[in-house]
Amino acid sequence: MSAPSPLIDVAELAAALDAATPPALLDVRWALGGPPGAEEYAAGHLPGAHYLDLDRELASPPGAGGRHPLPDTEVLAAALRRAGVRADRPVVVYDAGPATSAARAWWLLRWAGHRDVRVLDGGLAAWTAAGRPLDFTTPQDGGGDFVPEPGALPTVDAAGAAELARTGLLLDARAGERYRGEVEPVDPRAGHIPGAVSAPTTENLAADGRFRPAAELAERFAALGVKDSTEVAVYCGSGVTAAHELLALTVAGHPGAALYPGSWSEWSADPANPAETGA
Template sequence: MTSTSPLIPVDELAAALAGPRPPVLLDVRWQLGGPPGAGEYAAGHLPGAHYVDLDAELAAPPGRAGRHPLPDPAVLGAALRRAGVSAARPVVVYDAGPATSAARAWWLLRWAGHGEVRVLDGGLAAWRAAGLAVSTERPADEAGDFAPAPGALPTVDADGAAELARKGVLLDARAGERYRGEVEPVDPRAGHIPGAVSAPTTDNLGPDGRFRSAAELVARFAALGADGSVPFGVYCGSGVTAAHELLALESAGVTGGVLYPGSWSEWSGDPARPAATGELPG
């Protein structure tokens, strides 16, 4: 399953699963506000896939560090080993389709030191659309050997995010209305980090729910200033959809971006930090 792309199309995954070195499949379905991913997994998933809970296993409990802080490596490692993740075995993660939670799992595995992780492009929706089978059978727990070694991908804290907004490019991956401060459904205050650029993750995808071509994504991010020529980072509400932005960038060949894990949920909870509203002056 060797490829330079972090995305894997349905046909390639189906062939890999039938080959001599099948990947571990992780179902990481999750939506802000529900329904719970475990119930959707039980109703039907890719055959052989293990469910991993984003809230409980791919994040630490919410608090001052935000709604989805980076997980305790011991908790993350136990969940991944139970699902059969080993250092020498490739991993494919998927969700219901938009790849937001799958991107979080992809980024976390990379951050934790796994070198061969990909995201199913189009997710379960694309798998079903191809006429491929799903299963309601939960596979037995496995005994993987993967031991997380955090820090393989870079992160920034709130001060680092503010500096990127001043001296480089800081992308805000949330919906435009949240960036502009018109609505704020979950976090303490509305608005965005001063100097950040609006870059909604929905624009990474085509009408079919799959990622846009590399050329389209290169053009999109170049227009936003994230072409790799200056330091750049990404944040969102709680560090989930920001990973989608980094996945899109890497699929287009643009690497080096950093994640602000606390994102707006941490920033907006600190009354000492400013919040901007409206469009970025330009």
């Protein structure tokens, strides 16, 4: 029997929210340099959703480990308990639409040991397009009991990423122009980790903003060199959009790939690390 999809559609989520025991629903809207997600949440969110702050609760402060290091376990635990996350209760996460920050929350919960986490495919945009209602009230805090146990999903550090670029497959989930070093709007240097393969997350999505079907994603990743026998890791700018790639890989039937949490923001800050440019 195949594993259940890590994605959930609007109709399925609406039915689940009407059940006697609905899933814990997490709003993790975030955009690099964009408006604060908390403001967007206050302007309308899915009924019963709790807001989680990616910068403060789903990451540690920026530093030597990059712009979005993995969060302190106690900080993460407190945020999840506030949002009603329990070990025996399914969790659904969503963002504004492309699933970039939702995938970060999905990956973190799975990495922390939660077994039942799904992402709303298409996010808030799909929900509202289907004519579903929004809420403007904040649900009561508390009720969660989930205790994170980090390590359930694999990670690599800078040395591990460099090694996989030589011996396995290292995917760069950033936009192609950043991979090629044509632009670098955020991090210290332009380019990519030597040997990495460009795999922009935008190519995981169909024109409607939802993920492409599993078979199409499997074809995409096969063309990039992903095989069942290949050890794979993914990086991006700071470990956020890389989670989107890992979500797509899971949909495609390759759930074992690792995340490089520090990603390019960590790698490029160390002058000892080489950088390649071009295709």
